[in-house]
Amino acid sequence: MPRFESDSDARRLGEALAALRQEAGLSQAAAGERVGMTSQGWGLYESGKRPGLFRPDVQRRLTTALGASPEALALKLGAPAPPPPEPAASGVENRGRAFAGPSAATRRLQLSNDDLAPWAASGVVLEYEPGRWPRRGQGCVIEMADGELRVRLYEHADAEALTVRGLRGGEERIERSATRQVSAVTARLDV
Structure with missing residues (x-):
């Protein structure tokens, strides 16, 4: 198998992964635990010493552990996301190890205040997927229900209410009857 990526490419991709991890507020150990590896294993990806980071399936696995996507990794890197795979000639679709881009339902929202600093500040554009439930943090x-959009950090929910953080880290309880929909943020884009 020809090696098409250089060591500097691997290092740059690893640095982009490290930036995503730091934005998520996770240590290498915590991030590694989410995918069943040690902090040393995660560190090898971030240092560019583990070439598997070029594989789309590995990117999906690692970025999902950070609450992000391979597209967010590509944006951190400053490169366009890879094109979708071509359909197999046999008429059967073979998606292989490639990943699909953002769904058509993905929406964007630009923050106009610093209520969620340092997680996200004014001017940051958030991509979110309606119907995709968030994980803790x-x-x-x-x-x-009145059409207002609130951006918060998800903590947990029960049958009656959502518990979220926001407004400078304060905890807030929102009655489910007052909400229409909750959507997970899939990417933060600095403008």
Whole structure:
């Protein structure tokens, strides 16, 4: 198999992964634990010493552990996301190890205040997927019954309410009856 990526490419991709991890507020150990590896294993990806980071399936696995996507990794790197795979000639679709880009349902919202600093500041554009439920500590966009959109960090939910963080780290309880939809933030884009 020809090696098409250089050591500097591997290092740059590893640095982009490290930036995503730091934005998520995770240590190498915590990030590695989410995918079943040690902090040393995660560190090898970030230092560019583990070439598997060029594989789309590995990118999906590692970025998902950070609450991000391979597209967010590509944006951190400053390169366009890879094109989708071509359909197999046999008429059967073979997606191989490639990943699909953002879904058509992905929406964007630009923050106009610093209520969620340092997680996200004014001017940051958030991509979110309606219908995708957030994980603990992940950003979420809450569409209220009156049409207002609230951006918070998801903590947990029960049958009656959502518990979120926001407004300078304070905890907030939002009654489910006051919400229309909760959507996971899938990427933060600095403008």
